[in-house]
Amino acid sequence: MKVAIFTDTYVPQVNGVARTLKRWTGYLDKKRIPYRVYAPDVRSNEEYGDSIHRFNSVPFWLYPECRLALPNLMKIKRDLDVFQPDLIHIATPFNLGLAGLHFGKKMDIPLVGSYHTHFDQYLDYYKLSFLSPFVWKYMQWFHQPLKKTFVPSLHTKRELELHGFHKIELWQRGVDHHHFSPVQSDDRVRKHFKIDAPILLTYVGRLAPEKGLDTLMNVAKNLPHVMNKNIHWLIVGDGPLRNHLQSVAPQNMTFAGYQDGESLARIYASSTLFIFPSATETFGNVVLESLSSGTPVVAANAGGVTEIVNHGKTGLLCTPHDHNSFTQGIIELLSDQKRLASMRKQARQEALESSWEEIFEQLLRDYKDAIGEVKLASFA
Structure with missing residues (x-):
């Protein structure tokens, strides 16, 4: 052939x-x-x-x-x-x-x-x-x-x-299970980006309107202060919205630009949650990479992502474009460490099937x- x-x-x-x-x-x-x-x-x-x-x-x-x-x-x-x-x-x-x-x-x-x-x-x-x-x-x-x-x-x-x-x-x-793996979790991510907060919320993808990043920015600004002071956001990727997003971003948000290879694998595995508000995905490769890394996903309940995230088991599916739905989902998971630990194991286990x-x-x-x-x- x-x-x-x-x-x-x-x-x-x-x-x-x-x-x-x-x-x-x-x-x-x-x-x-x-x-x-x-x-x-x-x-x-x-x-x-x-x-x-x-x-x-x-x-x-x-x-x-x-x-x-x-x-x-x-x-x-x-x-x-x-x-x-x-x-x-x-x-x-x-x-x-x-x-x-x-x-x-x-x-x-x-x-x-x-x-x-x-x-x-x-x-x-x-x-x-x-x-x-x-x-x-x-x-x-x-x-x-x-x-x-x-x-x-x-x-x-x-x-x-x-x-x-x-x-x-x-x-x-x-997904490459060996490359995107929980064993990639590494303190070097926090050291490199000068992150002191214990909770790391990450987004990976194109910085463009169709990715629902207005929802993400509203979530970042509306999380309760008692929780928000322990959170840092890491935004990985580039695109036409980057300059605007940086100009309105809260102080606890870092823009990492494009990342790949070992650096990207370490970011996934070192994150507490992966936040993905896009409602336009035919699949969502980055979602599967996060799950393979043992990081639960909070994503929009739309498109191909709904076939990757097992709601309540490997993450949560939220109402598209609704920052309140995403906010409540993040609060729900960060408030239950036992459930979060269970989700990490289940995320990795289910990703291994791909x-x-x-x-x-x-x-x-x-x-x-x-x-x-x-x-x-x-x-x-």
């Missing part, structure tokens, strides 16, 4: 889609399955290797972490003619995704795609809701030729079915099914 992946976001860009695709190509390397990735160029000293083809790009105004590439169609065509992929996987519906769609149709290569982001919901946060019907019409047109559309959660599957999508398959997410190996094996089976029995016979 040979696979061509067309995506408008890929490492070293920092987002869930890019990281998932990087892990997937790592798995293909492990299985010695040849692949090509057609992705935007970014300013980086990272060596990409022969399998990664980069193209000049500009930021997508609605989501700068996803870039609009300026693909060289002749270059792509020459490479596809040489590589002769058995399958094209389109990860994003923008310029490179359109290129993948074009060549899949023109060269009669089976097409599959994945749906990662509720862009229509993002429009609500940018006062562009009137565009939502057009976004759905475009997405329906884009996905119609695909043999399969992969989604990360049952919630997303149901959402797409309501909008007339067909041939939808689950491609869930796993295995990348099993998830990727299923994706390979779905690939082979999309390619069809005729070509599949040649793999035997």
